[in-house]
Amino acid sequence: MNITELEPQQLWANFASLNAVPRPSKKEEKVIAFMVDFGKQLGLETLQDETGNVIIKKPASAGMENRKTVVLQSHLDMVHQKNNDTVFDFSTEGIKMLVDGEWVRAEGTTLGADNGIGVASIMAILQSKDIAHPAIEALFTIDEETGMTGAKGLKGGVLSGDYLLNLDTEEDDEIDIGCAGGVDVSAFREYDIVPTPANSAAYILTIKGLHGGHSGTDIHKGYANANKLMNRLLLTCTCQFGLRIAQIEGGGLRNAIPRESVAIVTVSKNDAAAFEKEIVQLTREIQHEYVVTEPTLSVVLEPTALPESVMEEEEQVDVLKALYAAFNGVYKMSQTIDGLVETSNNVARVQLKDGEINVYCLTRSASETSKFDLAETLRAAFELAGFEVDYTGSYPGWEPKVDAEILKIVKTQYETLFGDTPKVVACHAGLECGILGTHYPAMEMVSFGPTIKGAHSPAERVNIASVQKFWKFLLAILKNIPVK
Template sequence: MSSEIKNLDPKVVWEHFYDLTQIPRPSKHEDAIQEFMVNFGEGLGLETLKDAAGNVLIRKPATPGMENRKGVIFQGHLDMVPQKNSDTKHDFTKDPIDAYIDGDWVTAKGTTLGADNGIGAAAAMAVLSSNDLEHGPVEALFTAEEETGMAGAFGLQPNWVKGDILLNLDSEDEGELYVGCAGGIDASVQFEYDQLIVPKDFEPFKLAITGLKGGHSGMDIILGLANANKLMVRFLRYATRELDVRLANIDGGSLRNAIPREAFAEIVVPTEQVEALKAKVSEFESTYKSEFSKKEPNLSFKIEGCDKPDSLIDEYTQDNLIDAVYACPNGVIRMSDDMEGLVETSSNLASVKSVNGVIKVNMLIRSSVETAKMELSERIESLFELADAEVILSGSYPGWKPNLDSPILKEMQEVYKTNWGKIPEIRAIHAGLECGLLGSHYPNWDMISFGPTIRSPHSPDEKVNIETVSKFWEYLKETLKHIPAK
């Protein structure tokens, strides 16, 4: 039962995290969680505000003797990525998350857990609700729609937040301090197609690529995981050229910031080529399994009979779609020259979906170098325009440039060394932390990001390490004691 997590230490954090799991909060369905957070702040008798962008701000005065310290802002987002396994029945707009303890980890049954960024939000709530902590003036800024374009961060108004130091609680490796992040931009592609009659003597089949790990399109892109859309289109390119296969519809991936784990396609094939088609599916599955033997041990590519589709995608659009998606850059494009092991630029071919005469392809391009981000997005734009598709580039947001002379960085390094005997690693992250956008509204802020260890965010395998949550909480409390004076 989900409630077992409330007994974990530190209870003050896990109890708040449990409360968050009980309130549906997928991106763009955040009214309930925002109302909950407003009621939470007001229930503590604290100044609580909500802005037009859906951000919630809660202020707590300094404890006695700490009034002269610089103001600290705890920042995290309230929404979560709604991903589930295909065999899991779950409505993210209505159902709570069923979290449970699995050895050293907390995870969820068949869905994303929402530790990204629920654990960070729960830690901020714990500071607000605790009466036995030492701290200067603090604010908790809970932002909206982070996972679908950072609308809350985009909409944050200057002069609304009063603090001097931003502690972003949205990182996913304990013992590391993040001082920079990538920017991003969305590429939305649309093909329009004619719906044609299915020829006689063609038999219908459904193709299914399943069992992939998926994951965060920023954090996990370096792992070299398989992309279900790329695998599906790779097969379709062969099948439409060599076996007279025709495409009726395609449905792969879902969210722009999640590496696609599954892809499905309905096709028809001439009766005399059915056996050749089945043999080729088996051959391609063996090829895929061989290529991704270490990365994707549960990869599956299957074919089965299905009902006759209502119509087919016209061949001109079918071929343009397949060729463009096949050629589209995906994965790591370039590694950073400045920080070893850091991805500089990447692309995630997140979703390909056809319905009612329209095919939509969505991608998220990331880079810590603004010019590289724009070059890749324009290259992708050119590719799909050559395929006679409409392309819209939108939602561009800046990265966060590292400041290795940051006063809060130096203070937190010293606190960690004093308490745990070593200096934490300094990192930049290939993901869209809100710090870049928030810093554009408040350029005076001294910012840092840290958190407990989370694995496989944005996928149903998401889990958070229990021991690191306790360490993260202790580190947060010790940091508050050592915030410098104004």
């Protein structure tokens, strides 16, 4: 079945059109132009602010003119991740989508349902001639996935809405009223390069087949981190066999749990057989530890050409120990919301090559003080090994307001439509509501969306029936916005 044949057809058609446009974070020029053209083609008031956010305003439908104004908000950018064996150019190609049973997914890449379904639903409302709605201010932000610079750059006074509906969460029975903030923790250092020792054998060591996923919403699920596993293998074999490192390339974006890591290493030819045997044994141990959460985890060791140089031995040990000490995963659980992760870190990317090593982390927390406490834990580990550490891209969390009028409206519509009580939650992901709330402190906000699994990984997929449920829910909310 073609994507555009799914219901609601206008939403899916917009999603297909959106996914035909390359839209990586920080390179949104094409999708910004696409959205500006979309608004102007509809004859609606359309503007692009100096940051790159697009705002499209639509008057209320007939009979709804006296209702409060609603801001519908989603982000234009998407996480670009692909499997190593997938040939795909995110800068020039549109996402290749397919219907897979009850789900829509992509062929070997992220799908972009995060947050493309939200964008497409807003587009459908802007196009509509028969949907009842109050005055709409559609806010399409940029760069949500790698810094939230769009939300940060939005100026106060551009919007006049009373309520904001953020369409960027991933369980269709949840209403989000709070989220974590975050800060990028980056560690850098140079190291000495020395000639590869004589009588060495070289290998490519690859960790792959991991689940990956969203470094906020999936951080508590026990998924392995490819960078931490690779470091474990490297330090163990450094101590046992004098392994030397020529290169490491592990992970990708900060908000994606790393699925793969590749290293080029050498050992003495005299130790090669024992080294190969030890890698097999370590792999079995790790596979046993992750037998439930990482059933396809694999470690591959292949001979390769001997590199000309490797990392100086003492510096290598210092760096590996620092990476071993760098905290990864859930640091603290919430003391007020049962089952909610409060603070976590993702050791997202490790690059070691040509005398330079870069380590990129994303630290999240609902508590600003706890966020920087964990960041300082990371700083301490890295500075002890001679790294320089920077904090960048800090953004605030979103404080829950359980008595907000918009929450009561949304809960009532959910209960009326579906005969059930929604889960009112806070999430460990970073939503733009916290930042937008600093620009518009009087604006009440909630977040909801369809069920999306595997966000930020090539396993990303969106449930078709859930999109239909989400669409029905969204239209009911708009129809029942109260008078001014």
